[in-house]
Amino acid sequence: MGLLLFDVVLCALLLTLAGAAMLSRQLVHAVTLFIAFGVMMALAWARLQAPDLALAEAAIGAGLTGALCFTALARYAGDAGYPKPKLWLPLVFVAAVSALLLYSVFQIPAQPTTELSERVAEHLAVSGVSHPVTAVLLNFRAWDTLLELLVLLLALLGARQVPSQLPLHAGWSLSVSWSRLLSPMLLLLSAYLLWRGAAAPGGAFQAGALLASGLVILRLNQQLAWLSWQNFAVRTLVLAGLIAFVMAGLASLLLPGQLVWLSWPVALAGGIILLVETFATLAIALTLALLVVGEPEQEPADA
Amino acid sequence: MSILQLCSWLLLALGVVFFLAGSLGLLRFADSFSRLHAVTKADTLGLGLVVIGLSLQSHWREACLMLLIWLVVMGSGAVSCQLLARFSHEQQANPVEPADPGQED
Structure with missing residues (x-):
């Protein structure tokens, strides 16, 4: 029950942070929210028992991408006369990608097959590593x-x-x-x-x-x-x-x-x-x- | 429930109170110095209390790891607080153009 509550709060927080990062009017706020989103995403991967992904997300998604966005912002200040980009083109792109992702989510079988992980476990001995x-x-x-x-x-x-x-x-x-x-x-x-x-x-x-x-x-x-x-x-x-x-x-x-x-x-x-x-x-x-x-x-x- | 567990839960609850107070300060205080003061001090103490609370219920190796994490977080909190405060102090003394066009303050 407690974990379910945690998961629901985490999902709500992820969606809120993602929405706020996209809709934020100021780039500084958007970047900050995006970093917070990365940290929460790492937590979500940890909850999905994918610690490899959680580590990578925390280091790359939250840490380095945040630094990348902030240094980009520092450079962006130099050319203030840059024309405002049109909004509809990225929107169409994002909508198309989201539709594709939704479609692929529905392609995942509801009951995960264990066939692949069984085959990995079978051959783990000859792989040279134990993870x-x-x-x-x-x-x-x-x-x-x-x-x-x-x-x-x-x-x-x-x-x-x-x-x-x-x-x-x-x-x-x-x-x-x-x-x-x-x-x-x-x-x-x-x-x-x-x-x-x-x-x-x-x-x-x-x-x-x-x-x-x-x-x-x-x-x-x-x-x-x-x-x-x-x-x-x-x-x-x-x-x-x-x-x-x-x-x-x-x-x-x-x-x-x-x-x-x-x-x-x-x-x-x-x-x-x-x-x-x-x-x-x-x-x-x-x-x-x-x-x-x-x-x-x-x-x-x-x- | 043993005495140890009771202490642990009390410390955890106290830690959460400090976190809440720090967040409230971050949201409500007037200028950036007060906000920094609230969020770094209260969060450092809150995290420390949570770490002690969790340590009472865990193995000593995990407790040592959490203690290390607390030390690093405490250090980075203190350093980033100083850096942010210095940045806003220098900006107040000698305002430059904001990094982002349309940025407030």
């Missing part, structure tokens, strides 16, 4: 995760086409020292999440998002001068997730008895997954951080 979600993401459906990394890279490359310079203010000493205190904790937590992903909720995306938030906090306080697309090492690490994934796939094809692309040999699966996830974490962290903070202002004009 079913990680087994699906990094072994059984590794192709999907590879393409997700590609999507993230494409997003960064797309965002880089827009000149985006974040006006960095000299950090206040309090926020600088707090960022220095916070970032080692975030580093530790993200390494913990990465390592834990083999056996429990966690993994590359959650760890990467946490690491990215640490990078963003430091960068916004004018630390980490190397964090820029101009830096060769940063560019290499942004690609590292995809490269490690593809190399692992190609290398395992060379082993005897391996015929299928992106299927790991049973004996090495755990190590390969950890390797791929480590590089994916670094790549995700740097990609997300670069998406949020963009380029430093003092970048040389000829580069």
